[in-house]
Amino acid sequence: MFETKKTSTSKRISSVQQVSEIFEVSEVSVRRWAIAGCPCRTKNHRRFFDPIEIQTWLLENRKTCQPGRPAKEIDPQLADLEYRKQTALCEKFERENKVARGELINRADEESRDVKAIVALRNKLCGMPAALAARLAGMDQAEIQVTIDGRIEQIIDEYEKTMLPMPKPEPEPVGATT
Numbered sequence: 001m002f003e004t005k006k007t008s009t010s011k012r013i014s015s016v017q018q019v020s021e022i023f024e025v026s027e028v029s030v031r032r033w034a035i036a037g038c039p040c041r042t043k044n045h046r047r048f049f050d051p052i053e054i055q056t057w058l059l060e061n062r063k064t065c066q067p068g069r070p071a072k073e074i075d076p077q078l079a080d081l082e083y084r085k086q087t088a089l090c091e092k093f094e095r096e097n098k099v100a101r102g103e104l105i106n107r108a109d110e111e112s113r114d115v116k117a118i119v120a121l122r123n124k125l126c127g128m129p130a131a132l133a134a135r136l137a138g139m140d141q142a143e144i145q146v147t148i149d150g151r152i153e154q155i156i157d158e159y160e161k162t163m164l165p166m167p168k169p170e171p172e173p174v175g176a177t178t
Contacts, residue, residue, distance in 0.1 A: 013041070013048045022051055023058075023065050033063070117162045124155045 016034075020027045030049075034040050039053040058065065098104040128151055136144050 014051055016047055016049075019049045019051065019054060023054070025065050029065075033057070036061070114163070117159060120162070121155065121159045124158075125152075128152075128155070 014022065016027050016030045019030045023030075030038075031047075033054070034047050034049075038049070038057045040047045040049045042048075057063075095104060099106060128148075132147060132151060136147060139147065
């Protein structure tokens with residue numbers, strides 16, 4: 001995994017500069033390794049390293065001596081969850097776009113509208129006897145039937161206007177002449 005320069009490491013103690021040359025990294029990186037816990041010895045405020053210990057430490061700590069951050073090892077279950085999350089977000093945004101374009105309607109809004117219309121219809125039908133009682137007094141049975149039927153038709157027409165959406169006019173095809 002690590003390739004070091006072919007240098008003499010028979011004397012196993014190396015300075016920061018020598019370690020940077022052996023592992024082909026900057027001296028700053030070597031100092032960072034020491035701060036991060038890389039084994040070293042200090043004498044008179046100078047650090048000294050054993051290249052074999054450094055190589056072992058690098059392997060244990062997944063350091064690569066390459067620029068940039070090491071690639072993350074991703075758990076397959078986590079990757080699947082991340083994929084599902086991203087897919088769900090895409091589907092959500094697609095739905096929102098379709099709603100904005102008028103291709104989809106919000107089910108909760110439609111159900112609320114339906115409930116309001118049905119309650120209004122029920123209230124009108126239940127209030128019909130009280131509303132018509134004075135007008136029906138003194139009428140014969142045929143006139144009463146016509147009046148009640150007329151009121152019921154009026155209530156149903158009002159209900160249909162609130163429940164049925166107005167049809168959208170069809171766009172004319174491009175280049176069509178009349």
